[in-house]
Amino acid sequence: MxxxxxxxxxxxxxxxxxxxxxxxxxxxxxxxxxxxxxxxxxxxxxxxxxxxxxxxxxxxxxxxxxxDDGALSEKTYAHIEEAVRRQHGGARVVESLFDEPVSSSEPSAPKRVSSARPR
Structure with a gap:
């Protein structure tokens, strides 16, 4: 009280x-x-x-x-590409989550990663 x-x-x-x-x-x-x-x-x-x-x-x-921390840097893109090359060897990009590949001179078109080996 x-x-x-x-x-x-x-x-x-x-x-x-x-x-x-x-x-x-x-x-x-x-x-x-x-x-x-x-x-x-x-x-x-x-x-x-x-x-x-x-x-x-x-x-x-x-x-x-x-x-998140915003857009990825070119250094980060390069690191990701190198890690993919090490893991998938001769894989080629056929579709990407990113609009424009940083280290590639290819035109920006939708791409996918395929680990299928050419026959």
Whole structure:
């Protein structure tokens, strides 16, 4: 009890969240009535409906993997090409994930790597 206030002090668990509903629906919030309607329409509890909405937003806006370091350098392209040559020997590129091979003078056309040996 907080002294002289007449209120009880509650400590919420760290993994909990208190939600205050709006008096009317807006683009930034909903009323409790809207949440109840949404939950009923989805056949879920109110808590499940809130979690479902948060999952949808998380999938849409939160990256699932860290941002990469950007474009590969010519040195990195050369290293990859050398590693492929060592592993696949006489393989030739017939399709590539990259728009333009760095160390090749061939025109930029879609290519694939084939390890098939000529007969």
């Amino acid at each position: 907080v002294p002289d206030s007449g209120y009880t002090l509650y400590i919420m668990r760290e993994d909990s969240l208190l939600v205050r509903f709006r008096d009317k629906d807006t683009k930034d919030g909903v009323t409790r009535r809207t949440l109840k309607s949404l939950a009923a329409a989805l056949g879920l509890s109110e808590t499940e409906a809130v979690h479902r909405a948060l999952v949808e937003y998380a999938q849409r806006f939160v990256p699932r993997y860290p941002k």
